[in-house]
Amino acid sequence: MISPARKDRLVCQPKRPAPVHIRDNGPVNQADQDAPETSRDDRSPSDAAADEHAGAGRGSRLYPRVTSFRSRRGSLTGPQQSAWDRMWPKIGRDVGDDLLDTASWFGREAPLIIEIGSGTGTATAAMAKAEPHVNLIAVEVYRPGLAQLLQLVEREQIPNVRVLRGDAVEVLEHMVAPESLTGVRVFFPDPWPKARHHKRRLLQAPTFALIASRLKPGGVLHVATDHAEYAEAIREAGDAEPLLTELDWESPITHERPVTKFEDKAHQVGSTITDLIWGKIK
Numbered sequence: 001m002i003s004p005a006r007k008d009r010l011v012c013q014p015k016r017p018a019p020v021h022i023r024d025n026g027p028v029n030q031a032d033q034d035a036p037e038t039s040r041d042d043r044s045p046s047d048a049a050a051d052e053h054a055g056a057g058r059g060s061r062l063y064p065r066v067t068s069f070r071s072r073r074g075s076l077t078g079p080q081q082s083a084w085d086r087m088w089p090k091i092g093r094d095v096g097d098d099l100l101d102t103a104s105w106f107g108r109e110a111p112l113i114i115e116i117g118s119g120t121g122t123a124t125a126a127m128a129k130a131e132p133h134v135n136l137i138a139v140e141v142y143r144p145g146l147a148q149l150l151q152l153v154e155r156e157q158i159p160n161v162r163v164l165r166g167d168a169v170e171v172l173e174h175m176v177a178p179e180s181l182t183g184v185r186v187f188f189p190d191p192w193p194k195a196r197h198h199k200r201r202l203l204q205a206p207t208f209a210l211i212a213s214r215l216k217p218g219g220v221l222h223v224a225t226d227h228a229e230y231a232e233a234i235r236e237a238g239d240a241e242p243l244l245t246e247l248d249w250e251s252p253i254t255h256e257r258p259v260t261k262f263e264d265k266a267h268q269v270g271s272t273i274t275d276l277i278w279g280k281i282k
């Protein structure tokens with residue numbers, strides 16, 4: 001059941017008022033210099049090295065494929081490499097064909113949330129600390145970003161994060177069982193603003209169908225973007241997915257989220273942030 005009042009609060013639509021989370025400008029973090037810069041132009045969706053993208057080169061599929069990773073800035077600093085060497089064997093893995101056994105990977109049974117495109121992982125770490133009762137998997141193709149998350153996890157001793165390197169669509173298709181996820185979060189997906197590049201966007205109807213199939217009944221998909229036209233396209237695709245609807249029940253996970261590193265930049269240029277939230281029909 002969709003409550004119109006709640007729908008207006010939860011889903012930002014251009015002609016409707018107040019999206020759920022419009023954040024104040026946060027401080028600009030100099031470490032952004034190290035972050036992937038992927039929005040507002042037609043650059044590739046990340047700086048990840050193609051030869052490090054474990055999911056590249058598979059057969060054709062319906063979903064938008066991440067095809068054009070560049071190797072620009074794909075190498076790690078010394079401290080990042082050290083953290084990688086220590087932490088990757090413990091909490092990292094590459095995309096593959098085997099279903100994840102998350103209870104054994106995390107060492108416990110807990111609600112499972114996947115964050116797609118975790119970037120440098122600052123929001124991932126914050127969410128994991130704020131929600132110690134969930135198992136959180138960060139999926140990212142950008143190795144230096146994953147390395148920064150590994151550094152954070154090690155430094156702050158965060159027990160409930162695991163990292164997966166590769167294309168999130170491949171991860172969802174091959175490694176995640178149907179109806180196994182409590183949540184999927186996609187914060188600031190690359191907008192590919194040029195019309196001829198829209199086909200590269202991650203969040204299109206087939207990806208919504210895939211995400212919906214992996215969510216448990218009652219599971220939640222939370223998307224945020226600073227790109228108004230992409231927000232509208234995302235909303236249309238999400239609203240058209242028959243397994244998803246506006247959230248009108250209590251969820252086991254929070255809908256609050258930390259400001260992400262990319263979002264800091266969006267605030268800097270005065271962009272409006274749109275949060276869109278769907279629940280899988282029970």
Ligand SMILES: C[S@@+](CC[C@H](N)C(=O)[O-])C[C@H]1O[C@@H](n2cnc3c(N)ncnc32)[C@H](O)[C@@H]1O
Nearest residue numbers: 045046117119140141167168187188260261262
């Ligand atoms: C604009 S950045 C946002 C990063 C982070 N969520 C934030 O808000 O700071 C988008 C991120 O998604 C990653 N990405 C893009 N397509 C992806 C895919 N198919 N699978 C996994 N990560 C992807 C990029 O490498 C990039 O780090």
